[in-house]
Amino acid sequence: MNKKLSVSPIVAGHEMHIGQDFKARHFAENDFQGLVDPVVMLDHFHMTAPTFEPHPHAGISAVTYVFEDSASPHHNYDSLGNQGPIHAGDLHWFVAGRGAVHTEQPEGQNPHVHALQIFVNLPAQQKMTAPHAVHVDAADMPVFRAPGVRVRVAAGESQGLRSPARLPQPFTLLDGFLEAGGTFEHAIPAGWNAMVYAVQGTLSLSMDAFACTQQLAEGHALGVAEASTVRLTAAGPAHFVILSGPALREPMVKHGPLVMNTVEQMNDRLQAYRRGEFGSLEMPTSRAAHPSAAEDGL
Numbered sequence: 168m169n170k171k172l173s174v175s176p177i178v179a180g181h182e183m184h185i186g187q188d189f190k191a192r193h194f195a196e197n198d199f200q201g202l203v204d205p206v207v208m209l210d211h212f213h214m215t216a217p218t219f220e221p222h223p224h225a226g227i228s229a230v231t232y233v234f235e236d237s238a239s240p241h242h243n244y245d246s247l248g249n250q251g252p253i254h255a256g257d258l259h260w261f262v263a264g265r266g267a268v269h270t271e272q273p274e275g276q277n278p279h280v281h282a283l284q285i286f287v288n289l290p291a292q293q294k295m296t297a298p299h300a301v302h303v304d305a306a307d308m309p310v311f312r313a314p315g316v317r318v319r320v321a322a323g324e325s326q327g328l329r330s331p332a333r334l335p336q337p338f339t340l341l342d343g344f345l346e347a348g349g350t351f352e353h354a355i356p357a358g359w360n361a362m363v364y365a366v367q368g369t370l371s372l373s374m375d376a377f378a379c380t381q382q383l384a385e386g387h388a389l390g391v392a393e394a395s396t397v398r399l400t401a402a403g404p405a406h407f408v409i410l411s412g413p414a415l416r417e418p419m420v421k422h423g424p425l426v427m428n429t430v431e432q433m434n435d436r437l438q439a440y441r442r443g444e445f446g447s448l449e450m451p452t453s454r455a456a457h458p459s460a461a462e463d464g465l
């Protein structure tokens with residue numbers, strides 16, 4: 168028996184500013200009635216200078232997707248020894264697992280990074296996996312094209328195209344553009360949730376033979392469960408993102424950028440971080456002006 172299609176309320180991104188150099192639209196999983204699981208958080212941000220000190224993660228993947236119009240790369244530093252730029256159009260998937268430290272920041276002359284930061288929850292059996300990173304260059308991402316449609320398959324698959332990203336769990340990240348009258352349809356596997364975000368423009372969103380239709384204005388998102396397809400159309404130019412993955416339906420204990428299943432697990436990871444087990448990293452220069460709000464209480 169098919170489960171009933173569920174659609175969350177439409178959620179407006181919370182405007183967030185840190186100093187003069189960081190602004191974002193912030194979305195938290197608890198705004199979507201559980202219908203974006205395994206997504207824990209999405210920030211659509213602009214950053215023009217280093218903002219966050221090195222900070223820990225555990226139990227999740229911290230995902231950075233830099234939009235193609237980013238004026239400069241986002242430089243990654245982590246306690247695994249990875250250092251380097253995340254260029255416009257690149258995907259960087261940092262699997263924190265049992266715990267690691269990282270930071271990312273714009274560098275160079277007149278930097279301006281336009282990107283997404285996404286926290287994707289790891290299943291219980293993977294929360295203590297060894298941390299590692301997956302990187303996909305822009306040139307290696309497949310692109311679906313049709314009249315009035317261009318969609319980059321950054322992770323997962325759509326319309327017969329598959330990203331080369333080898334992730335710890337199934338997950339799809341699509342970055343799409345519609346011209347006036349353009350239509351795009353994406354199939355969702357059984358048991359998966361999806362989050363649709365209107366980056367720019369206004370979208371008409373239909374699900375499952377158009378039984379449910381929503382208007383999604385710029386800066387707004389919604390979550391969907393038990394839909395087999397989502398269909399997007401636009402009366403004018405529009406830019407959208409689709410995030411989709413198998414619903415974990417597991418308990419979550421959150422402490423800033425750490426997400427575990429129980430309080431005992433969280434206390435264990437916090438103690439491990441304080442003992443230095445997450446490692447450390449060397450920054451070429453320390454220009455971060457503000458500590459990460461996610462670190463509060465560590």
